[in-house]
Amino acid sequence: MKHLNKLLVAVMMVMGLASHAQDSNNPWAISFGVNAVDTRTSAGGGSGFFDQHFSQPFAVKDNWNILPSLSYIGVSRYVGSGFSVGLQGSVNKIDKAVYFRPTAPGHDGRGNVVTNPGDLMYYGIDATIKYSFQELIKSKVIDPSLSIGGGYTFLGDDSFGTVNPGAGITFWFTDAIGLELATKYKWAVSPSDPPGRNDYNGEIDTPSHFQHTAGLIFKFGGKDTDGDGIYDKDDACPDVAGLKQFNGCPDTDGDGIVDASDACPDVFGLAALNGCPDTDGDGIADKDDACPDVAGLAALKGCPDADGDGIADKDDKCPTVAGPKENGGCPFLDADKDGVLDKDDDCPTVYGPASNRGCPEVTSEALEDLKVQARAIYFNSGKATFKTGDKETPARLDAIKEILKNYPNAKFSIEGHTDSDGSDKLNQKLSEERAAAVMNALIERGVNVDNLVSKGFGESQPVASNKTAAGKAQNRRTEIRHIGSKYQGKL
Missing domain, CATH: 3.30.1330.60 (OmpA-like domain)
Structure with a gap:
């Protein structure tokens, strides 16, 4: 029970770490599932290191110790550039221990014998630095990784420290939920005299071993102030709800131009006119068009000039006949030859003096x-x-x-x-x-x-x-x- 208490303390530490508030996109992850301990690597049988450690990597039934329940929990934090740090606690029961006993009957030909050392309880607390290749391979689903770390393992009444190189792969179902598969080789750096040591023949059975894990992983800790589903870290407008295609910025009028760059954010408009409409299609935004309902010229602020005299029709006293600006857009006509231009003549067809606005005096x-x-x-x-x-x-x-x-x-x-x-x-x-x-x-x-x-x-x-x-x-x-x-x- 004392070792179980140690695992519970580790779990509480993990949960405590996970409760800290964060300010970046899902930097925290919590994982849990089952673990398997393979003790074949501690036996020493075989002709070399790789033969000893990898000759039977998937002999699950023969060599793996699996506790059929939730048997590990971990927490990690992303620190940037593909790296994360984590802490994991695990528990297992060792009922298959592989020992090097070449003189014992029933060995596997390499001198290894599988025995039950007495259902030893196994507890592990491990810290890890992991590097993810997901950003490097630009995948949203497949997330391979390598790791290195160290920990402490409790096995029965014995305990020892380990150095833990490892590898893993995660398959992400969503941005925050995935299936995590990992393995690490826990190399004992301070081996004790574990159960199963064969004092008879003088061979020392080291406690180094593989530990494999399979479980679910959940990312969390991101902040989304405006509630638009885009985390503040990636949200160009974190205080106002917006659209994913605009990095979290709004487009109120739905014209495909974000409000911050839209000169007319409340009215559907054209990209060429910075989001403003052009009702008459003359290429001049309505807000700048003095004649928004009729096509005109840019030089006349969007107003037409039917006679081409450079005076907008709305300001032209003779819109269909060209005339100079100083004459109000009318030609210099004086039909009755009285010296008063028709535009100023109240009686343009009857001769009259200028003093009487071109009309005859009453005789x-x-x-x-x-x-x-x-x-x-x-x-x-x-x-x-x-x-x-x-x-x-x-x-x-x-x-x-x-x-x-x-x-x-x-x-x-x-x-x-x-x-x-x-x-x-x-x-x-x-x-x-x-x-x-x-x-x-x-x-x-x-x-x-x-x-x-x-x-x-x-x-x-x-x-x-x-x-x-x-x-x-x-x-x-x-x-x-x-x-x-x-x-x-x-x-």
């Missing part, structure tokens, strides 16, 4: 004609409706419209007046309504509303005496006055 003859026509518009007595039965009023309104359309930028005031009959308040209201009636009639005939205003002056501005019927008739009138340009204050 005194036109104003006189407006005066005559306006004063000849009659209303029903006391009302703002045109006089019933007067067939001339529509013709006069048409005549006024024809005069006004010759002056598209001129502004005119339609003004109503009354005689002195009635109250001032009533006359003021009636004059305003009559002026508005004339203005509305002109607007209905196509005169621009922006060119007109209406006002009422009641009886305050008579043109004749209100003491006579003839004078009152002259005072009941409408006037049309030119009051300037509709652009006044904006020029």
